[in-house]
Amino acid sequence: MRRPIKILILQFTSIGDVVLTTPVIRCIKQQIPNAIVHFCTQQSYRSIVDYNPHIAQTHYSNGSLVKLIKELRAEQFDYVVDLQNTFQTRLIKATLGCRSYSVAKQPFREWLYIRWKVNAMPEQHIVDRYMAAIQPLGVENDGRGLDYFIPYKDEVERDWLPETHQNGFVAYAIGGQSPTRRLPVLRMIELCLKINYPIVLLGDEADRKRGNDIVKALGERHIYNACGQFNLNQSASLLQQARVVFSHDTGLMHIAAAFRKKVYSIWGSTTPQFGFYPYKTPHVRLETPSLGCRPCSATSSGNCPMKHFKCMNSLPFDFEVKELRAKKKFE
Known part of the structure; x- marks a missing residue:
């Protein structure tokens, strides 16, 4: 033996x-x-x-x-x-x-x-x-991607969500380690309008006020602010149930990748070239191309050192979410 x-x-x-x-x-x-x-x-x-x-x-x-x-x-x-x-x-x-x-x-x-x-x-x-x-x-990569294991007690039931979100939703992880990893709130609102589909906002308690500002602008029928309302495993359960996921460069992006979700990853002060983009899952990178001041940090920085924050303020929303075609959208 x-x-x-x-x-x-x-x-x-x-x-x-x-x-x-x-x-x-x-x-x-x-x-x-x-x-x-x-x-x-x-x-x-x-x-x-x-x-x-x-x-x-x-x-x-x-x-x-x-x-x-x-x-x-x-x-x-x-x-x-x-x-x-x-x-x-x-x-x-x-x-x-x-x-x-x-x-x-x-x-x-x-x-x-x-x-x-x-x-x-x-x-x-x-x-x-x-x-x-x-x-x-003597260990080789098996090519199976990331893992994430949710205990039964943390699996979120669909009827825990508002009725408007029970037949399908997009998850948007609005958090970020620093302000330069997050879209400003007005741009988050613009992004949600572009997505044009019931959205569940995910994040911790620190993100809740930003989530409330988005709800105030777009209404509870369109946006459910789950920030600070669920623990990490429950948030993972919501990612698992989402049709697609939008996320800043944050931990929830990698959890979404573990469930093989299509991820629209949003990049500001950091860039995918550091090697932390969604792994072994379909993904679209949303970033400001050819911006000479990026990256300003390998991880994150407190505020834009150039003061203009063009990496997020000028980020184009020129994508199409094909997965949501012929689905019920905002009224």
């Missing part, structure tokens, strides 16, 4: 980044005989990983790195897979003292792209960079 192989995966960064690790988790579990996969992340992302059947045990950071390292050392891992490659994760790897594999970062290329607008970024999705990190383990 083969000895179990204990493998720890590290990813602390964000909701989207945790979702993007799921192909690595699945492929390791299914391709390495006797693999026991542990996953370590922030406590706030618990709902994403607790229901993943490929994970045997989870470990959560609660603020004390010393306590976390002590907990991890007791497991005596055979391998560590570092999908973040930061000072914190390098410290954890060094302390655990076992063989490790890390995602390759591109700091110089990112600097060139942001500072001088020289795009030397590899034409490679971040998931494929994750998979490249574990090739020495």
